[in-house]
Amino acid sequence: MGFNHKDIIGLQGLTREEIQLLLDTADNMKEISGRDIKKVPTLRGKTVVNLFFEASTRTRTSFEIAAKRLSADTINISASTSSVTKGETLSDTARNIQAMKPDIIVMRHAASGAHHYLAQRVSCSVINAGDGAHEHPSQGLLDMLTMRQKFGALDGLTVAIVGDITHSRVARSDIFGLTTMGASVRLAGPPTMMPPGIERLGNVTVCTDMREAIAGADVVMMLRIQLERQGKTLLPTLREYARYYGLNPQNLKLAKPNAMVMHPGPINRGVELSSYVADGDQSAILTQVENGVAVRMSMLYHVSGGELPTE
């Protein structure tokens, strides 16, 4: 059983075996980051272009470190330094980058579906590092790896995801990945941030009350309120949001005693999470970041062995 995809656009459509393979590889690659010489020669001679049309430090750095640990050459292009500011279309940018013969393009873009569009126009592999409100597959995989490390398996886990579900690409990737792997997902958030019909995605329950979602849960995943985007128009006040949808030591007691607290970062302290919970024993936030490098190494490794279209 192998991974036969040229691109990773999302976790939707990946089989249980493919997700398992990506997670197993990541688990085994974690050891490399603990060595004195944190490098293997696997992707020597390959070129990875990090094309970030949206600001990102964590994800871009994580992908760059992952590529470098596999000995690939990396180039970072951000929207502010690219010809996009001069009016170039995505199609033209793609064709120009393609002409420089990269092997993998890692892209973040504000438009949902941009990666699908790109992948059809370039022969190299494309990895989605976040597209609009669609998917963020590397975050979904690192979340699953973090859960699997603690609980041993994803089958049968109950995961509560709380916050702005509508605009969260992390929530979407988590839902696709977790339900494929046999976990059940409960969603909670303000009605203005809950997309209608989301329960049709599979083993997903929509809860009106946050306490209902986290009661007896194995994992509580808090999403970031994107204050720079929609947050201001969809919420009366942050204080009210924190009161009804913020995780604090009191409502965390409703979850299982060994429940794990997760957050894709960066945290709005005092809004989604109280500092006490964010820095507490049950928080896995820094483990998530650590696992991010291994997961991205696994993605880069497997897409570079995927079948490329015959020209």
Added chain:
Amino acid sequence: MAEEKTTILDGAGVKRALTRIAHEILERNKGVDDLVLVGIRTGGVHLARELSARLEEIEGAKVPVGEVDITLYRDDFKGQAPHLPVGKTDIPFVIEKMKVVLVDDVLFTGRTIRAAMDAIMDHGRPDCIQLAVLIDRGHRELPIRADFVGRNVPTSMREKIVVLFDADSRPTEVVLEK
């Protein structure tokens, strides 16, 4: 056409070969001081554990066993689609200034050993690396030679050597398939 199988070593033969290799390792290294075993996944790891048990029986001291997965060090990535699954490398001891005995089941082209040596050197600089294999079947493509060999079996390129293990990962038999 049905495959033809010939037994190269039966269970007793494998045991004798491993015992002899253990004695040769002790002879060469004058005991087990600063000695570690690193098996190449997966057959080499099982054999390294067997060798460690024999060294303990003979010398009365434990020799640590690590395992190395060479997938990320292979030189034939371009030809593989899809890429092979990556296994775990687990070397839970410092190899700096240690005498490392690398263990594998079958020595063939030498490319696996080259990859394993690269992987070990990324963990530190051992005093030396010695190579122990159960079967040497020839056809080297790199200048690599084993220090300890259970059995030399000249083969043709069409033939295949398989080391069989039981459910407890104990070696039971070595067969030649034509």
